[in-house]
Amino acid sequence: MKRVMFYQPGDIRVEEAPIPQPGPGEVVVENKVALTCGTDVKIYKRGYRFEPPFAMGHEAAGVIHALGAGATGFQVGDPVVAHNSAPCNQCYYCKKGQHSQCEDLLFSNFTDGAYAQYQKIPARIVAQNMFKLPQGMSFKTAALLEPLACALYGTEMTPFDLGDTVCVNGCGPIGLMFVRMCYLRGARVIACDMSPTRLAIAKKLGAWAVVNIGETADQALAVRELTEKGRGVDAAIEAVGLPEVWSLALAMVRPGGFVLCFGGTPKGLTVPLDTTLLHYSQVTVRGVFHTTPRHVAAAFEMLKMGQITAEDFAQNEYPVEKIEQALQEHGAGLVIKNAIVF
Numbered sequence: 001m002k003r004v005m006f007y008q009p010g011d012i013r014v015e016e017a018p019i020p021q022p023g024p025g026e027v028v029v030e031n032k033v034a035l036t037c038g039t040d041v042k043i044y045k046r047g048y049r050f051e052p053p054f055a056m057g058h059e060a061a062g063v064i065h066a067l068g069a070g071a072t073g074f075q076v077g078d079p080v081v082a083h084n085s086a087p088c089n090q091c092y093y094c095k096k097g098q099h100s101q102c103e104d105l106l107f108s109n110f111t112d113g114a115y116a117q118y119q120k121i122p123a124r125i126v127a128q129n130m131f132k133l134p135q136g137m138s139f140k141t142a143a144l145l146e147p148l149a150c151a152l153y154g155t156e157m158t159p160f161d162l163g164d165t166v167c168v169n170g171c172g173p174i175g176l177m178f179v180r181m182c183y184l185r186g187a188r189v190i191a192c193d194m195s196p197t198r199l200a201i202a203k204k205l206g207a208w209a210v211v212n213i214g215e216t217a218d219q220a221l222a223v224r225e226l227t228e229k230g231r232g233v234d235a236a237i238e239a240v241g242l243p244e245v246w247s248l249a250l251a252m253v254r255p256g257g258f259v260l261c262f263g264g265t266p267k268g269l270t271v272p273l274d275t276t277l278l279h280y281s282q283v284t285v286r287g288v289f290h291t292t293p294r295h296v297a298a299a300f301e302m303l304k305m306g307q308i309t310a311e312d313f314a315q316n317e318y319p320v321e322k323i324e325q326a327l328q329e330h331g332a333g334l335v336i337k338n339a340i341v342f
Contacts, residue, residue: 001114004056004323009047013055022068022113024125028131029080033139034060034114035314037147037240037290038172039264041331043073044324046266048110055113056323058084061133061142062342083129083149083296084220089130099292100153104177111151115323117342127297140310140339141157141303149291149299150309151177155185156295157288158260160235164184167223167233167331169249170240170263171198173313173336178237178262178309180205187202190226190233192219201312212336220251232257239241250274255281262288273287314339 006012012282022028024109034057042048043056048313049108050263052261061081065076074080087094087102121130133142151174159164165188168178171193182189183206191202194214202210211224238245241263249259250273277283293297302308315335318326320342326338 001117002320003054004320006043006048006056007053008173009045012044012324012327014048014323017116019118019121020065020120022071022120022186023123024068025070025126026068026079027064027071027074027082027126028060029060029082029121030065030119031060031062031114031119031342033062033143033342035143036118036326036330036338036340038174038330042241042264044327047165049267050110054110055115055116056109056269057116058107058109058342059143059146060119062119064221071123072124074130074132079133079137079139079142081131081133081139081145081300082108082119082125084125084146085290086115086122086124086128086293088124090143090198091336098240099294100290103291110303115320115340117320128293131300134153134304137303138310140293140314141308143339144308144310144313145296145299145303146291147173148177148302149296151172151181151293152299152302153295154178154237154260154262154288155181155247157286158235159258160185160187163192164234165227167192167236167249167252169203169236169238169245170290171202172239175239176201176205176312176336177308178239178316179207181302182237183207184307187235190223192223197338198241198333198336200333201331201336204312206335219274220248223252227254231255234258237262241265243269246271250277250283251282257281257283259285260288261285264289277305284289310339313337317341 034105087099088104171253191207
């Protein structure tokens with residue numbers, strides 16, 4: 001089979017490899033579609049915390065090729081989607097219900113990445129976070145499971161009431177999913193981005209208002225002016241991964257407001273905080289990482305309900321040999337996502 005391996009920033013290779021064999025409880029999936037992701041773009045450009053070489057890709061769906069002993073609930077030929085991680089459910093953090101902080105959080109994509117014709121799914125993920133596709137769900141839509149699960153987790157961790165105003169900063173794939181989930185939860189959503197195409201999709205997904213940050217000198221002020229008496233939004237979500245946007249989010253919330261920092265920044269960066277604002281305005285700032293099995297299951301239900309579909313998120317199709325072109329287009333903001341088809 002063909003698979004994509006990362007060697008160093010700017011150096012990814014399509015290689016030949018044996019089709020994996022499933023061990024106990026494992027499943028081998030023949031991928032039909034894999035989607036590009038902002039994390040994959042970051043890895044391509046600047047590497048990751050793991051030592052290379054390692055596999056790439058973590059958003060895919062396909063059909064079961066082989067089952068390991070003890071893998072129950074599925075059959076060869078079933079159309080399925082698997083999330084890329086699963087917690088241990090045994091450690092201190094899992095027992096506290098903080099599954100994204102699991103001390104042994106298993107990620108499958110760096111050993112068996114989704115940018116491959118065949119992908120081995122570990123037994124723990126099969127047991128917790130793999131689903132059979134219902135009739136009518138496309139592989140492209142199913143492959144949106146992982147980012148949607150992350151957006152659902154972040155949305156639930158953001159406290160706001162029905163009718164509150166929430167600003168989503170950044171309308172990439174995750175940001176657009178935040179727009180949709182916050183809208184469905186009853187928020188008046190303001191979406192910020194510099195791409196008219198992305199802002200148009202944000203409106204389609206439920207944004208009440210949009211701010212083109214390329215057309216304003218003060219993004220925080222532009223957002224505040226959309227709120228009653230300019231007091232600021234009830235909650236601001238950062239979905240870009242830039243420290244300056246973390247600071248902007250803090251500047252646009254009302255007293256007593258909430259800031260969710262979701263976008264991962266390069267290692268070692270810090271963000272200055274206005275201590276007077278934080279203290280006297282009683283602003284809460286929270287970071288959220290990844291997702292949990294409960295939110296993965298909820299995301300799959302949302303996909304079955306048609307609340308998020310590939311029509312709005314996956315643009316061009318490429319064979320795996322053109323993975324670099326697909327990632328470069330994604331990184332340049334020319335698409336929301338690209339699809340690698342096998």
